[in-house]
Amino acid sequence: DGGITQSPKYLFRKEGQNVTLSCEQNLNHDAMYWYRQDPGQGLRLIYYSQIVNDFQKGDIAEGYSVSREKKESFPLTVTSAQKNPTAFYLCASSIQGSDTQYFGPGTRLTVL
Amino acid sequence: DQQVKQNSPSLSVQEGRISILNCDYTNSMFDYFLWYKKYPAEGPTFLISISSIKDKNEDGRFTVFLNKSAKHLSLHIVPSQPGDSAVYFCAASVYNAGNMLTFGGGTRLMVKP
Numbered sequence: 001d002g003g004i005t006q007s008p009k010y011l012f013r014k015e016g017q018n019v020t021l022s023c024e025q026n027l028n029h030d031a032m033y034w035y036r037q038d039p040g041q042g043l044r045l046i047y048y049s050q051i052v053n054d055f056q057k058g059d060i061a062e063g064y065s066v067s068r069e070k071k072e073s074f075p076l077t078v079t080s081a082q083k084n085p086t087a088f089y090l091c092a093s094s095i096q097g098s099d100t101q102y103f104g105p106g107t108r109l110t111v112l
Numbered sequence: 113d114q115q116v117k118q119n120s121p122s123l124s125v126q127e128g129r130i131s132i133l134n135c136d137y138t139n140s141m142f143d144y145f146l147w148y149k150k151y152p153a154e155g156p157t158f159l160i161s162i163s164s165i166k167d168k169n170e171d172g173r174f175t176v177f178l179n180k181s182a183k184h185l186s187l188h189i190v191p192s193q194p195g196d197s198a199v200y201f202c203a204a205s206v207y208n209a210g211n212m213l214t215f216g217g218g219t220r221l222m223v224k225p
Contacts, residue, residue, distance in 0.1 A: 004155075031211050040121070042201060042215040043156075050211070090155050099144050099205040101213060103155030 003027065004104035006091050011109045013078075013085075021076045021107045023091030030096035032074035036060065037088045037106075046089075049074055050096065078109060086111045115139045116204050118216035125223050131189040133219050135202035138183065142204040146213070147176060147187045150199045159200075160187070163207065192223045 004025040013019045023032065031050045035043040045058030049068040063082025068074055074093075078085045088108050092101040116137045125131045135145075143164035148156035162169040162176045162185070169176050175188045189196055199220050203213040 006155075009153075035215075040217070042116075042118075042217040043213075044215075045212070048212070088153075092155075094211050097211075099207055099211050099213065100146060100158055100161060101211070102158060103148075105155045106153065108153065 004091060004093055004102060006089075006104040006107050008107060009105065011107055013109065013111055015111055016080045018077055018079050019109065021078065021089055021091075021109070023074045023076065023104060024072055025074075025091075025093045025104075026072060027093055027102065028071070029093035029102075030071070031094045031101075032068070033092040033094075033101060034058075034064070034066065034074070034076045035090040035092065037090060043090060046076065085109060114217070115142075116202060116214050116216040118200075118202060118219045120219050121217070122220040122222065125192045125221065127194055127223055127225050128191045131187075131192045131196065131221055131223065133187040133189075133200050133202075133221065135185045135187075135216050136183060137185075137204050139204070139214075140183070141206045142214075144205045144207040145176070145178060145185050146203045146205075147174075148201045148203065149196075150201060150218070156201060189221075192221075194223050194225050197221055197223045 007022045033048040034046040047066040049055035065077045091104040094101045146161040147159040150156040199218045202216045
């Protein structure tokens, strides 16, 4: 069964700690993306990667980092430098050359 | 500056009637548009898309209309069903230019039985 998985579903962290959100896909998609959604707002792009070992900053990359060591995996680290990290985080992927992105179920991060 | 706007944060419709969700954009370079449906605490699901070479695309109960001169698109759902109650996002891209999507803020649709 092909799809995108994100874990965990809910995540709590103390202020000042780094935390890593997992995103895995078995769709054989080349491109992967991380978005953030805040209440009542649309999705904002954090980072994206179109190929293994390469990634680019999106609109709101400050305080975040990513890696793309494998085609299937695109983990996002929320660092202590992110001023307002509490949000719903969504991972997506797409076929190279296609603008249709497919999303995972999301991770809700709450900073205590 | 929001390049994609959904000016109605919410919409309430009776079951069986038509739902019309609207989206406006400012970037004239956008030439591919998508609609996503999102339930709470879940990821968005792709619904339907349209490229700028067309002005209408249908898929079952869902139809997307594009008015390039007005930089406006709309999603029509006919007939509306209670299961359609969700938040709908429109998104836009410059086709085949890095697969980047710009999203609107979303419209919450409530379909009443």
